[in-house]
Amino acid sequence: MNEATVRNPSGLVTTVHGHPFMSILIGATSLVFTAFYVVALDAEANAGPSAVAGESDVAAEAEQADQCEFACGDDEGLVRPEGWPEDEPLPTVNSNCTRCHLTAGRELTAAVVHFTRSAHDINELTCNDCHGGNTEDDITAHDDEFDFIGTKLSTHIATCADCHYDEAEEIEEGPHAWDWSERINLEYPTCIDCHGNHDVGNPAGDLTLLDVCYDCHDDFEEDFPGYAQVVEANDEYWQTMMRVRRHNRLQADPIPEEFVDDVAELRTETMELFHHAGKLADDRAAALADKTDRMREALAAWLEEQ
Ligand code: HEC
Ligand code: HEC
Numbered sequence: 001m002n003e004a005t006v007r008n009p010s011g012l013v014t015t016v017h018g019h020p021f022m023s024i025l026i027g028a029t030s031l032v033f034t035a036f037y038v039v040a041l042d043a044e045a046n047a048g049p050s051a052v053a054g055e056s057d058v059a060a061e062a063e064q065a066d067q068c069e070f071a072c073g074d075d076e077g078l079v080r081p082e083g084w085p086e087d088e089p090l091p092t093v094n095s096n097c098t099r100c101h102l103t104a105g106r107e108l109t110a111a112v113v114h115f116t117r118s119a120h121d122i123n124e125l126t127c128n129d130c131h132g133g134n135t136e137d138d139i140t141a142h143d144d145e146f147d148f149i150g151t152k153l154s155t156h157i158a159t160c161a162d163c164h165y166d167e168a169e170e171i172e173e174g175p176h177a178w179d180w181s182e183r184i185n186l187e188y189p190t191c192i193d194c195h196g197n198h199d200v201g202n203p204a205g206d207l208t209l210l211d212v213c214y215d216c217h218d219d220f221e222e223d224f225p226g227y228a229q230v231v232e233a234n235d236e237y238w239q240t241m242m243r244v245r246r247h248n249r250l251q252a253d254p255i256p257e258e259f260v261d262d263v264a265e266l267r268t269e270t271m272e273l274f275h276h277a278g279k280l281a282d283d284r285a286a287a288l289a290d291k292t293d294r295m296r297e298a299l300a301a302w303l304e305e306q
């Protein structure tokens with residue numbers, strides 16, 4: 001490997017993660033974006049050996065970024081990579097991380113594609129909120145002294161839990177709890193099994209929460225009929241939610257204003273159930289599944305009106 005990779009001990013896109021990457025929530029309409037993303041990445045892949053970034057590329061990118069500061073490319077200063085359609089939003093925050101990664105190619109750009117319009121992007125977080133690193137200087141952007149986290153998953157999970165301590169605490173009290181300071185294990189689900197890493201709240205994959213549960217619980221629907229009922233309602237709800245988010249992708253908040261509070265309440269209620277993973281009474285399962293169905297129907301009706 002090249003020197004640039006050596007500077008990051010975790011290596012280029014090695015994953016220490018045991019489970020196949022999974023994200024909760026699916027949307028048929030997100031296929032449009034997924035298709036674009038494949039095209040965009042193909043274009044990068046065909047760009048020749050320079051698409052595989054090395055030390056010299058980092059230096060070249062750094063020099064270019066230094067020269068153009070925020071004014072390079074379009075008004076926001078973020079350069080659209082080849083194949084990034086004009087009507088696709090760019091990340092909300094213009095950091096040196098997003099600036100350089102947007103045009104860095106392959107999985108380096110894919111991270112930005114997935115991150116854009118995620119819950120974190122909408123709330124104006126950027127790459128270094130999870131990965132650390134130096135946002136002031138490109139050359140030392142990935143240096144350890146700025147607490148850079150590459151792909152070391154256990155460190156990432158601890159970081160998720162630092163920001164979301166209330167939500168993490170719910171998990172600590174339930175059967176899915178494990179010591180987050182330990183190495184990642186295959187036995188218990190991690191935050192990103194259920195939420196994804198870059199596309200939190202706005203997944204582009206085609207896996208469902210049901211698939212995530214089946215990954216470890218072989219007879220999920222027989223063993224946990226109440227959970228299965230809620231999971232299925234939630235998966236369907238998310239298909240509609242993703243169509244709404246896609247429709248509103250250029251809005252500051254893609255969730256229509258009249259739904260914001262109800263969506264947040266439903267999310268918290270669903271979170272409490274799944275993070276706890278405790279005993280679930282039939283009537284509570286039925287009530288939550290019903291509430292989820294009604295939210296889906298209301299969003300579908302809103303879409304019809306557009
Ligand atoms: C000037 C360009 C540039 C800047 C600025 C930049 N990166 Fe990178 N990044 C790269 C390149 C090229 C690679 C792949 C080679 C390497 O690992 O150095 C990479 C790799 C990575 C990886 C994968 C590392 C691994 O171990 O697999 C992460 C994560 C990352 N960058 C995050 C960030 C964050 C966070 C910032 C902002 C603090 C940032 N980058 C700033 C160009 C850049
Ligand atoms: C919410 C936290 C979070 C944010 C924000 C985030 N990342 Fe990541 N990123 C992760 C995690 C976790 C992994 C490791 C995934 C694994 O090991 O399976 C990762 C992995 C990566 C990788 C390695 C390749 C891959 O996709 O697994 C790159 C490159 C990367 N991130 C770049 C970025 C860039 C660029 C941004 C900003 C646009 C960003 N990340 C924002 C959590 C985040």
Ligand code: HEC
Nearest residue numbers: 119120123129130156159160163164191192195197200201
């Ligand atoms: C620097 C703080 C920070 C870190 C680190 C962070 N988040 Fe978040 N996260 C936020 C903020 C801010 C929001 C938006 C407000 C909210 O919903 O609490 C958010 C929202 C979320 C949501 C709600 C999604 C939705 O549909 O609205 C989930 C799920 C989530 N984060 C999971 C994660 C996971 C998993 C990680 C680690 C890979 C992570 N977060 C890392 C700050 C953080």
Ligand code: HEC
Nearest residue numbers: 175176186187188189193209212213215216224227277278
């Ligand atoms: C990576 C593996 C893994 C994944 C993915 C996973 N679980 Fe679990 N689950 C476990 C383990 C391990 C236990 C603890 C079993 C024990 O204590 O015997 C558990 C326990 C549970 C329990 C408590 C069982 C009891 O008898 O009290 C429930 C409920 C549960 N999981 C629901 C789910 C749901 C719903 C999903 C999908 C959203 C899911 N799990 C995904 C590994 C997993």
Ligand code: HEC
Nearest residue numbers: 160161164167168171189190191194267268270271274275
């Ligand atoms: C077994 C699956 C699973 C795991 C593991 C998991 N979550 Fe969740 N989480 C959920 C579900 C389901 C929801 C509700 C999502 C929705 O409908 O938007 C949720 C909701 C959330 C929310 C939104 C809470 C709110 O009130 O809006 C946050 C933040 C969050 N999770 C963070 C985390 C973090 C951090 C971890 C790891 C420490 C984690 N989750 C692990 C399934 C999981």
